[in-house]
Amino acid sequence: MTTPRDLLIVTMDTASDRPVEQGDLSLALAGAELIDLLGVGAAALDGELIVPGDPSSPADPLLAEAAAALDRKDPREPVSDWLWRRGRGLSETYRTAMEADGELVRERPRGISFRAGRLAPADSAARRRAADRRASDEPVLALLAEALGVHAERTEDAPDLSDDSVATVLAAVNDALVELGSVRQRRAIEDAAFDNIWRGGGG
Numbered sequence: 412m413t414t415p416r417d418l419l420i421v422t423m424d425t426a427s428d429r430p431v432e433q434g435d436l437s438l439a440l441a442g443a444e445l446i447d448l449l450g451v452g453a454a455a456l457d458g459e460l461i462v463p464g465d466p467s468s469p470a471d472p473l474l475a476e477a478a479a480a481l482d483r484k485d486p487r488e489p490v491s492d493w494l495w496r497r498g499r500g501l502s503e504t505y506r507t508a509m510e511a512d513g514e515l516v517r518e519r520p521r522g523i524s525f526r527a528g529r530l531a532p533a534d535s536a537a538r539r540r541a542a543d544r545r546a547s548d549e550p551v552l553a554l555l556a557e558a559l560g561v562h563a564e565r566t567e568d569a570p571d572l573s574d575d576s577v578a579t580v581l582a583a584v585n586d587a588l589v590e591l592g593s594v595r596q597r598r599a600i601e602d603a604a605f606d607n608i609w610r611g612g613g614g
Contacts, residue, residue: 413471414443416514417541418555419505420532423515424542431559432595433502435588439555440505441498442584444477445490446551449576453478456576459583460487473508490583498587506530514538551577558585 418439422431445461448454453468454461463481480497482488488496509515510530514537518528532538544552550572556562558581572578 412537412540413474414447414551414555415440415473415505416471416509416537417544417552418443419502419509420514420538420541421545421552421556422559422561423530423532424538425545425556425561431561432591434498434591434595435559437498437501438494438587438591439559439584440501441477441494442580442587443551443555444474444497444501445493445580446577447471447474448478448481449574449580454481456490456579457487459489459491459579461490461493462487473505490580491587494583494587551581554581555584558588 419436422436445454448464448469449456451468451474453464453466453474455464456462461481463478463483466475466478466481469475469478477497482493506515510517514533514535515530516533518531532541541552545556554572572581
């Protein structure tokens with residue numbers, strides 16, 4: 412399993428009260444991919460710039476796809492640019508792949524046999540590993556989940572990160588989520604203002 416797959420499972424398992432926005436999830440998944448690429452040597456950071464490494468390192472197909480998508484031209488790509496570029500539609504990419512792999516399944520609505528329901532994590536070893544990783548407060552998964560508003564009870568303070576590169580990626584994810592939230596809020600205000608003008612003009 413990889414951090415993006417674990418993150419998607421944990422998010423789907425624990426975010427039922429307040430579903431995570433797909434754009435937010437896509438940005439976090441792109442960050443999780445980059446963290447895993449750093450871990451296997453497929454990428455490194457020079458400050459906030461991504462330095463591609465060995466593209467053949469990741470065994471996971473989606474991580475291999477991410478490694479192949481790294482910008483290998485100068486100037487180097489900043490982490491923030493990677494999140495927005497790679498993150499476009501990434502949550503749906505993971506949902507589709509994990510459903511094909513049997514890690515996600517369609518729940519059938521009770522009493523409706525002919526219609527497939529929502530996607531949910533399958534009762535599988537992958538789901539148990541993701542849950543164990545989350546329960547252990549593993550820093551990367553815990554902080555990514557919390558950035559998405561998925562909180563777990565903990566007895567200690569927030570987990571510490573000893574890897575500066577990973578901390579850089581997580582900070583970029585948080586900044587991108589704040590930026591996306593601001594864009595979403597601004598659009599909502601503009602839409603509300605437009606609706607008011609429309610109603611006023613139609614009276």
